[in-house]
Amino acid sequence: MMNPGMVLYDMTLIDHIVAMLVCVVAPVLALTSRQMAMEDIRLEPEEKIRLYHSNALLLFVFTLVVITVWRLPGRSVIALGFDWPVLSPVVLLLTLAVVLFYALDYFFQYGIPKWRAKTMQQRHASLTFVPTNTKELLHFVFLALAAGIGEEIIFRGYLIHYIVYWTGNAWTGILVACFFSSALFAFLHGYQGYKSVIKIFFLAMLFAAIFVLSQSLVLVMIIHTLIDVLSGWLGIYILKNFQQQDEAENETEV
Structure with missing residues (x-):
């Protein structure tokens, strides 16, 4: 079987500390956030x-920390993912698979009125944290950009290399x-629910x-950011539908 082409880098003490923050501390904080989201x-x-x-x-600060830690021993930022992607047929098919998956996911959530009502009911509890108007969406885009760039660098570019240090680059x-x-x-x-975790x-x-x-993070950064922005826009769409439903119910009661 051909070599996947991922370089096996030695890891330093500070790499192990950063990995512990990502793999141990972050999940503990996530459990706390999950409890808050349920309230x-x-x-x-x-x-x-x-x-x-x-x-x-x-996110941006921690991403800069990760990039700095990566560069301290002289490791290349290109290996971290800062390079133009190699657009092989397989890569293009995988990218298409992501687009199709999200298109189908949104269709089964919002494509039919019955499904849309069920989805909006399930997501109503999470509206506290998503934008509900255009002004909030503009600020949410900043967060989406930070997540699209930062999370890909941390979880794909850095963490995969770190784990490969232990598992080998076969x-x-x-x-x-x-x-x-x-x-x-995932x-x-x-906090988004077990169904979302699976997806x-x-x-x-x-x-x-x-x-x-x-051998690049460019594609996944772009896709990740667009997905998050679309999710934020859906928050506005969902809230408007709930407001319309509430108004209709109030008129019926009157």
Whole structure:
């Protein structure tokens, strides 16, 4: 079997510390956030915008830390994913698979009125954290950009290389690294519900495959950012539908 082409780098003490923050500390914090998400919390618009900004800045700062740690021993940023992608037929098919998956996912959630009503009912509890108007969406785009860039660098570019240090850079070792990094990434999104966790894991595996085979993070950064922006726009769409339903019910009661 041909060599996948991923370089096996030695890891330093500071790499192990960063990996512990990502693999141990972050999941613990995620459990706390999940409990908060389950509570009936209502944020004022300005509080929500501050939340977007603080989370985005935190992501950007930690991403810069990861890049700095990666570069300290003289490792190339190209290996981290900062290069134009190798657009092989397999990479293009995987990219198409991501697009089709999301298109089908949105269709089965919103394509038919019955499904749309069920989806909106399920997502109503999470509206506290998603934008509900154009002003909030503009600030949410900043967070989407931070997530699209930062999370791909951390979980694909950096973490896969770190795990490959332990598993080896044969195909089996890379598959284990992709699986573990994707599982961790999905777990950290547990506040969205178990169904979303399964979907996120599947997509994270596709992202990991695109990164490994294209030797670049460019495609996954773009796709990830667009997906998050679309999710934010859907928050506005869902809220408008709930407001219309509430108005209709109030008129009926009158």
